[in-house]
Each structure stands twice: as C-alpha cells, then as structure tokens.
Amino acid sequence: MSEMPEDVRTALERHLIDYCYAVDGLEDVGPLLDLFTDDAVADFSAIGLPAMTGREEIGAFYRAVFADMTHHFHFISNFRPDGWDADEGAGAMTAYVIGMGAAKDGSSITVQVKYRMECVRQGGAWKCRHYAITPMMPMPGSLAQVHGAR
Structure with missing residues (x-):
C-alpha cells in the first residue's frame, strides 16, 4: 500500500465534512x-444501530x-x-466525531465515536x-431510544 496523495487526503476530508x-x-x-x-454498506452495528446495504x-x-x-x-x-490503493483509486479516512442531537420526543443524544x-x-x-461507526466512549441509552432498531 502506497502513501495517500495529499489531494486525495484533502478530498476525503471534504467528503467527511460534506457528509456531516x-x-x-x-x-x-x-x-x-x-x-x-x-x-454502499453503512455499518452502525458497533453502536447498536443497523448495518445497511445499498442506497435504498x-x-x-x-x-x-x-x-x-x-x-x-x-x-x-x-x-x-x-488506507490507499493507488491501483484501484480507493482510499479510506478516519475521523473522531462528537455528534449531538435533539429529538422530537424531548430527549437528547451525545456520542463520541470514530467514523x-x-x-x-x-x-x-x-x-x-x-462506512462504519465505532464507539470511542460508552453509548448513551438515548441513542437506542430515539433511533432503535428499524
């Protein structure tokens, strides 16, 4: 595996920002x-939410x-x-995330995770x-309360 080019690194950072x-x-x-x-696969199972396959x-x-x-x-x-695969043109990026939200039921959610x-x-x-999310700190009960298994 070769070193990720700076323009790819910047593009992947922007991609994470655009997602947020x-x-x-x-x-x-x-x-x-x-x-x-x-x-795409979005696997949120490590934080108690579903793993999903496909845009639908x-x-x-x-x-x-x-x-x-x-x-x-x-x-x-x-x-x-x-990770960077120059032959395939595929790169991976991680970031630490603090996510907060207010739910319509009056509860709030704060998570400290890694994307x-x-x-x-x-x-x-x-x-x-x-895309995978893993916990960096214990998950709050409000996450499952608001976004429980669907």
Whole structure:
C-alpha cells in the first residue's frame, strides 16, 4: 500500500465534512445519498444501530432519523488516512466525531465515536462504498431510544 496523495487526503476530508453537513441539515436525504455508491454498506452495528446495504436502505434509515430529530450537530477532528490503493483509486479516512442531537420526543443524544469511510472515485466525484461507526466512549441509552432498531 502506497502513501495517500495529499489531494486525495484533502478530498476525503471534504467528503467527511460534506457528509456531516448533509446529516446536520435534517431536510433532504438526496444530497446525503449522493455521497454513497449504489451498493454502499453503512455499518452502525458497533453502536447498536443497523448495518445497511445499498442506497435504498441507507436512505430509509436517514429519512427516519430526519423525521425523529429537531437538531443535529457534528464536530469532526483527528482526520487520518487509513488506507490507499493507488491501483484501484480507493482510499479510506478516519475521523473522531462528537455528534449531538435533539429529538422530537424531548430527549437528547451525545456520542463520541470514530467514523471510517472507504471511498472510490465515480463519475469525477468521491463516493463512499463502506462506512462504519465505532464507539470511542460508552453509548448513551438515548441513542437506542430515539433511533432503535428499524
């Protein structure tokens, strides 16, 4: 595995930022889904939420999240390249995330997690093909309360 080029690193950091802005918008799932390949896997099982395959399942999950919440806020830091395959043009990036939200039921959620996104270039844009969230601190009960298994 070769070292990730700086322009790829920057593009993947921007991709993570674009993802957080799309989730925090809580309005239109379309721009969020545009960040994923058609066959993407989003695995949230390490934090007690579902693993999903394909944009349809991912979209259904986020439409429900958007319906549950009144506010979202993500703070991301500690970006780190986590893999680069020059032959395939695929790169992975991790980041630490503090995510906060207010739910329509009056509860609040705060999580401290790590995101890992593996991305490829498709049609001139970076798309996530595998996304996983792992806990960095214990998960709050409010996460399952608001976004329980769907």
